[in-house]
Amino acid sequence: MKGKRLWALGAMSGTSLDGVDAAMVLTDGREVFETGTQGYRAYTDAERAVLRGALGCWDGGQVGAAAPIVLEAHAALLGSFEGVDLVGFHGQTLAHDPGGRGTLQVGDGARLAERLGKPVVWDFRSADVGMGGQGAPLAPFYHHAIARHAGLIAPCAFVNLGGVGNLTWVDPTRDDPAADGTLLAFDTGPANAPINDLLKSRRGLEYDRDGLIAADGRVDQDIVSAFLERPWFFKVPPKSLDRNDFEDLLGQVGSLNDTDAVATLTACSAAAVAAGLAMCPEPPERVFLCGGGRRNPVLSEMIALYASTEVEDVDVLGFDGDMLEAQAFAYLAVRVLNGLPTSAPGTTGVRAAVGGGVVSEP
16 A cells, blocks of 8 residues: 555544544645544543543553453444555553653554454654654644645645644745744644543533633733743743643633633633744744634734734635544554655654654554
């Protein structure tokens, strides 16, 4: 299959813990020719509770309980697709500490390959971390590919709003995503995670649908200002976060009522993105929002306000922003198969461009 156009199926289960996204991409690992079938499998409340309990764990019973849930959810969803040549399986990140213990994504790609009867590429992050990289974010090479597919000719930025926010600055005039100056990528700070966690604990809700709760609240600007003084925002990228690195934010808004707390956490997430945009090599001409958080109009409006720029839904480029990360791991799977890099110094801080991933045959 090397060197050919393949229909790859990518899967992503993010730290928001909503469920599994899956999407097909026709690619040779360099260009994106077409996107195809996509699907979604939500985690049940019981499954989500187990996964939430395993966040931040590296081993032990909670990790052992999470692993089969991740495998079964992926197998059920991915097994429903037809015409698949190759699968890109990210797994579920439970812990991420690139400067220490490494990175942990549960989900056995070899067992998934047996279940699906298809070759599966997985364990995308370990090689990067092993070479001194942050292991995240890994979607930037795909962002470069879709910027070129869309015919963009000026620097642009993709901002993914999942549990953690991340940003990719792209110069689409450059052919090679691994070359110096083509990409800069890094985590911006918390995005949906603190909002979701607060609403889960206070109201039993999974997220702020359409930003309606934040819209009724008042932002505590003192908390936002103090948040932006944290050392993280002065650290030069590339840099990456664990989902729980800012969990103390919940304590910072502990005395606020529900609506004010959600509004303030939303403002913190937006201000973090604005701080990230200020670190780009040059101002992006266009800023595209991706991920579930882009559907929160209050968050989108706050990003535009704090960054003093217009923002757009990445769907305007013809790509489904809900499925972009799943598509990215389809694309990266084909790159791994072809021995091409999947990360570079500009995207993860790795010492040299490296191709991560393990290929498991059924």
